[in-house]
Amino acid sequence: MREINYINSDEQTFSMLCHLSALAGYIIPFAHIIGPLIVWQTKKTIYPEVDRQGKEALNFQISITLWAIVSAIFVIIVIGLFALIALGVLHLVLTIVASVKSNNGERFKYPLTIDFIR
Numbered sequence: 001m002r003e004i005n006y007i008n009s010d011e012q013t014f015s016m017l018c019h020l021s022a023l024a025g026y027i028i029p030f031a032h033i034i035g036p037l038i039v040w041q042t043k044k045t046i047y048p049e050v051d052r053q054g055k056e057a058l059n060f061q062i063s064i065t066l067w068a069i070v071s072a073i074f075v076i077i078v079i080g081l082f083a084l085i086a087l088g089v090l091h092l093v094l095t096i097v098a099s100v101k102s103n104n105g106e107r108f109k110y111p112l113t114i115d116f117i118r
Helices: 009-026 031-043 048-077 079-103
Strands: none
Touching (some): 009 031, 009 079, 048 079
């Protein structure tokens, strides 16, 4: 069963941007963390859903970075290469899914995420 929150369109848009801004990391190094951080910090006091989704997006981006570092270490024994490819695909797909769900007013919880920011 879907959990739908009734929030206004600005709140939905900024919630979506918390997730979508992470895709800038494919162009600019560390922008996958800086983008959601900027959106979250600027709008968290105005919109409660942006606060929730911003924390979720940041926790996922930090977690995916840590998983990528661990996978990069394991490149030495080849399995890390496959893990890095899987992480890249997982990152792209989950970021897009989270963005769409946030834009629809739904909350999204990323899998494999460590809660650094609560």
